[in-house]
Amino acid sequence: MSKQFTRTEYEQLKAQLNNHAYHYYVLDEPLIADAEYDVLYQELLQIEASHPEWVTSDSPTQRVADQPLSKFEAVKHARPMLSLGNVFAQEELTDFVERIHKLLEKAGQGIKEINFSAEPKLDGLAVSIRYEQGRLSQAATRGDGTTGEDITANIKTIQSVPLKLRGNDYPDVFEVRGEVVMPRDGFVKYNEWALANDDKVFANPRNGAAGSLRQLDPQKTAKRPLAFYAYSVGVVEPAHGLTYHSEVLAWIKSLGLPVNVLNKVVAGENGCAEYYENIGAQRADLNFDIDGVVYKVDNLAWQDALGFVTKAPRWATAHKFPAEEATTVVENIDVQVGRTGSITPVARLKPVTVGGVTVTNATLHNEDEIKRKDVRIGDTVFVRRAGDVIPEVVKVVLAKRPKGTSPFVMPTYCPICATKLYKAEGEAVLRCPAGLSCDAQLKESIKHFASRKGMDIEGLGDKLVEQLVDAGLVNTPADLYHLTESQVGGLERMAQKSAQNLLQGISESKQTTLPRFIYSLGIREVGEATALTLATELKTLPNIMQTDAEALQELPDIGAVVAQKIISYFAVSSNKEVIAALLDVGISWPVIEAPAQSKQPLADQVVVLTGKLNVFTRADAKNRLQELGAKVTSSVSAKTNYVLAGENAGSKLRKAEELGVTVVDEAWLSAYLE
Numbered sequence: 001m002s003k004q005f006t007r008t009e010y011e012q013l014k015a016q017l018n019n020h021a022y023h024y025y026v027l028d029e030p031l032i033a034d035a036e037y038d039v040l041y042q043e044l045l046q047i048e049a050s051h052p053e054w055v056t057s058d059s060p061t062q063r064v065a066d067q068p069l070s071k072f073e074a075v076k077h078a079r080p081m082l083s084l085g086n087v088f089a090q091e092e093l094t095d096f097v098e099r100i101h102k103l104l105e106k107a108g109q110g111i112k113e114i115n116f117s118a119e120p121k122l123d124g125l126a127v128s129i130r131y132e133q134g135r136l137s138q139a140a141t142r143g144d145g146t147t148g149e150d151i152t153a154n155i156k157t158i159q160s161v162p163l164k165l166r167g168n169d170y171p172d173v174f175e176v177r178g179e180v181v182m183p184r185d186g187f188v189k190y191n192e193w194a195l196a197n198d199d200k201v202f203a204n205p206r207n208g209a210a211g212s213l214r215q216l217d218p219q220k221t222a223k224r225p226l227a228f229y230a231y232s233v234g235v236v237e238p239a240h241g242l243t244y245h246s247e248v249l250a251w252i253k254s255l256g257l258p259v260n261v262l263n264k265v266v267a268g269e270n271g272c273a274e275y276y277e278n279i280g281a282q283r284a285d286l287n288f289d290i291d292g293v294v295y296k297v298d299n300l301a302w303q304d305a306l307g308f309v310t311k312a313p314r315w316a317t318a319h320k321f322p323a324e325e326a327t328t329v330v331e332n333i334d335v336q337v338g339r340t341g342s343i344t345p346v347a348r349l350k351p352v353t354v355g356g357v358t359v360t361n362a363t364l365h366n367e368d369e370i371k372r373k374d375v376r377i378g379d380t381v382f383v384r385r386a387g388d389v390i391p392e393v394v395k396v397v398l399a400k401r402p403k404g405t406s407p408f409v410m411p412t413y414c415p416i417c418a419t420k421l422y423k424a425e426g427e428a429v430l431r432c433p434a435g436l437s438c439d440a441q442l443k444e445s446i447k448h449f450a451s452r453k454g455m456d457i458e459g460l461g462d463k464l465v466e467q468l469v470d471a472g473l474v475n476t477p478a479d480l481y482h483l484t485e486s487q488v489g490g491l492e493r494m495a496q497k498s499a500q501n502l503l504q505g506i507s508e509s510k511q512t513t514l515p516r517f518i519y520s521l522g523i524r525e526v527g528e529a530t531a532l533t534l535a536t537e538l539k540t541l542p543n544i545m546q547t548d549a550e551a552l553q554e555l556p557d558i559g560a561v562v563a564q565k566i567i568s569y570f571a572v573s574s575n576k577e578v579i580a581a582l583l584d585v586g587i588s589w590p591v592i593e594a595p596a597q598s599k600q601p602l603a604d605q606v607v608v609l610t611g612k613l614n615v616f617t618r619a620d621a622k623n624r625l626q627e628l629g630a631k632v633t634s635s636v637s638a639k640t641n642y643v644l645a646g647e648n649a650g651s652k653l654r655k656a657e658e659l660g661v662t663v664v665d666e667a668w669l670s671a672y673l674e
């Protein structure tokens, strides 16, 4: 029989789960592991199955409604949801701050410096969530600011939105406003899933958030990775009586709602400008898209004095980052051959500024992607640049497609070496199998070999690599080490001094490290981290070359795919020849500390301690033995290798003698430790 629960126990369990959700989502400091949470959640489900009459709307089990909606009802906002004015340039920010100073002066509040609440401007969907008597009662989109759509069922599926406010000290009516976003990691994962399941792929996280909230079936919305960050309040009854916006944010957080940790109170225009720079520098690394920052006058009385122009407050503005998406025209589509022979279609674009940088090329990834997006020469396309990643074509503006275009067809033969291309089973990528005999792959391999993370050859830039290959001077990485001054000096635009510097750089690169050498070989799937693992775990090049797939997979972070790539690489005779030639020219590295075993001279030896020890305590002796690799057990058997016997040893010593097990004393252990 399963345990019977009382109503009080049920309420306590519910409160416990809500508390864990708060620590996890709002404080980002979980108190228990996910699996432990799941156990408690299952328990709650069981109780609710026996007592359906106890279930209330704030139970964590009540997040996902069974029934899809037929449409979204209109919701009139009790207080309008504001929009924000924009500034783009520093001068506009100056104007914004000066205007506030002037207005406040007129209102009889001459202020030296104004504090602002500076906040990242999340690029999602603005929503208003209403709590009555602490329980989530309604959620609506911003709509036109006056009327939005009722998305209560969808908002309830967002785990970080509490169904009940925290504590007991909440107002009767509490409306919180904020942004629903799809975090970047969730967006990537969701799209991978969607692609594999023939479901809708989102062009960007903002569309992901918007599309998910517009979904009529909450069961579907529940599967979308969404997050909510609060940034202001609407109707609050009774009034909160706080003085600063930053206090309101802290209060919202104390009621259990997530508030962005990057929010900060800054002083004056300089504080704003510094914040803008600082957040801009972090932008690429954040887990959510932002399109700028927001500055809000922190003092709420001053906000009131400043008031509004139409729908936007005078006391706040958005300072936008340069756009990361733009439209332009595809002038041509080329295919590029990568270091590993991968064929990547690339759109050559009419130059366009995206996020402050001029973009002329954008990747189309692979054959499947170009087919899915149906990008054609002449098309107008959306181009996106996010952080440091290569710009990509997001989608085609079909309405602007010129007449007479045809779908792009991938080539059958390598555009560089004319070898027939192939596609490995289960891979989306078309490849040229020619290896280093394909000039494109040779060039990319040499660039990789010489790169900073690889052999770090000073003075050997991409252009020079191309010249060396085109001149027929370099056909394998080892050829670099045979170059002469007259050969290099004979290249176009190569002064004698530069030629000497290059040769010196090449020569100096011979003294390297094993991880660098492994990385520089350009084995597929072996990046800097894997190269380091191979070197530190396996210590020597011959060891790395001989370890089998099974043993490779026992190394940290090496899975079946990577192991197979390593095995395949070393199985190719031309690769082994390249390595031999490189070692021949004198490439070497410091020996990596002796294999772990030799520091553990008692590895796998079974030792039993018995009798009274004088030099060591029992615990100490056990620890030391284990450090030396030994297994310390308590009973003597045929598997025991040593019995360490102290004074007055009894039955264990006799057993050891019977079985012919080696008996040693404390001096033996001391000798090992020395």
Ligand code: 9MJ
Residues within 6 Å of the ligand: 082, 083, 084, 119, 120, 121, 122, 123, 179, 231, 232, 294, 316
């Ligand atoms: C965003 N999108 O992150 C506001 N916002 O305040 C922040 N939006 C806002 N504040 C008043 N952080 C209207 C909109």
